[in-house]
Amino acid sequence: MASLRSTKNTDLEAALAAAINNKTKPLGSLGRLEELAAQIGLIQQTTTPKLNAPGIMIFAGDHGVVAEGVSAYPQDVTWQMVENFLAGGAAINVFAKQNGIDLQIVDAGVNHDFGAREFLHNCKVANGTCNFAQEPAMTSAQCQMALQNGRDLVARLSGNVLGFGEMGIGNTTAAAALMHKLSGVAVADCVGAGTGLNSAGILHKQKVIEAAVALHAKVTEPLDVLACFGGFEIATMVGAMLAAAERRMVLLIDGFIVTSALLVAAKMEPAILDYCVFSHQSDESGHARMLQVLGAKPVLQLDLRLGEGTGAALVYPMLQAAVNFLNQMATFGSAQVSEKSAG
Template identity: 65%
Template sequence: MQIPAIPPIHDPELAARLDHRIDDKTKPQGSLGVLERLARQIGLIQRSEHPAVAKPAIVVCAGDHGVTAEGISAYPQSVTWQMVENFLAGGAAINVFARQNGCALHIVDAGVNHEFGKRVDLVDCKVAPGTRNFCEQAAMSDEDCARALEAGMRFVDGLDCDVLGFGEMGIGNTTSAAALMSAFTGIAAADCVGAGTGLDAEGIAHKRDVIERALRLHADAKAPLDVLAAFGGFEIAFIVGAMLRGAQRRMVLLVDGFIVTSALLAAAALQSAVLDYCVFSHCSDEAGHRRMLDYLKARPLMQLDLRLGEGTGSALALPLLRAAVNFLERMATFSSASVNGKNG
């Protein structure tokens, strides 16, 4: 399988032109803070002095996890397919926030343990009806992991968007994400595990024990694709492929919470340049996400105590991206407004 080559966004001449446009606006230099950094980053990604957020899209990818057999979730596996039906009916939080922000929403079945039949609004990329229990064997075969990655790449090839946000749904996927986090970062499992869908202290301790057993079982998995196959989900592998292709196509990648960031750990291990294309929407309330972000040296836009997933943080961050490009395009300059600039 060919891993996409990601072009660098480093362009000193364009960066200087963007900085000049930003600094010439009628404000003290740096006074729009993170919005200035965002405007610069989006301009470099789009190779333009006039960046835009014109066609945002969010993909919510669903998959089931064999590790649920270990009793690591407060909810039964059937909730995965039931929530997919809720997405398709327009009733979930991500539907509300995507509509509110004029964002295209795509729902993908990468590996749900349910047959939905032919559905107009559901993208069928099912690799298998859920992964295997990674406490007993690798969650995915190498072949199935590659199929999920390639499905994510093909999906992005068919998109027409400039900003691509990511969301997920899958009972058990916080366990998968915590295992991936520990394997990729070396952070102890106890510092990666959180409540997920609502576990109590005893449930969290059990979840930690399950992950520690799996980490010992797959201790020989070192290469990024081996780690992903050992602990990942089909929806996570799909997101990895979509991130890599999206960066290759110079899309702004809008990263949601804990599970989506675990996919980014895998994507960055395969192609570190993918990080230049990422905007981190928020810091999740799921234990471990702050440590993930610190490991990636990422600066999230918001702290809203979210831990819902579904791409909700990505949707809620869109107004900030629009504000960044809009001030660059619509705000007066010192010269046009006949306002004196900084002395010196």
């Protein structure tokens, strides 16, 4: 039973539209920034929204389906990239620092022991999922544990903007399987190159997913689909997304894998989409179609396909601009500027 409340509010929508339209500019001339300002105002239920303590969480996990040869990189790259995040050497570190965003890393199920580390949350459900080409990726209990871990992480946050990133060799395969099962889009239209597969590799990945879908044909409910085909990092993201929306946070959605987690969350709580800013359209094949399924309008189109939450970090200044013009820009009356005449 869906319980998350929509942000829809007719009176507030009218008040926000009036505030935006009364700024010293032609109607609609700030384009998408006006839409963002109105959306953030509705999320926060105010005509004077504020952004504070923005954060991005990178959820990392390993995938048993890598055993089927679906990735151009070995599984060890997952933990090696987590080390790179912790050392400050990845693209997301650069972009988060540039924009004053707090960055935290979540070990949701990496096949590696990191020990106690600053900025690393140990939420490991297991050392990677099972191979969903042979058996469900996780048990129902493991899936519920991952969801709760995500909720618990958000409960400790103080900010009102949360971006989502991921790292996990094999997770585009999991995301494509989730997309197919939850949207009905053909597997061939869900599968892409991931970390760099050639055309033969993409076709092989497609066949692996098609065989797995046939094996688990009876699985249809969103949480069952998540447990069967997902990853621990994806399931933990689902829990975090739901908790963040319940706290009326702005959710910054990154690329293909993050959007697959949102697809699961939206099947559970459709109103979550009101809280989401879709940062960009990934260059990963399938993401544009997934955005269409969700009725989503991405802010940026930069041909990104890195993941890590990089799109979420890059779009944050657009949110700042939207909130700042709404709060700081003069009105026609205050600036004594003549408005457009009728006719």
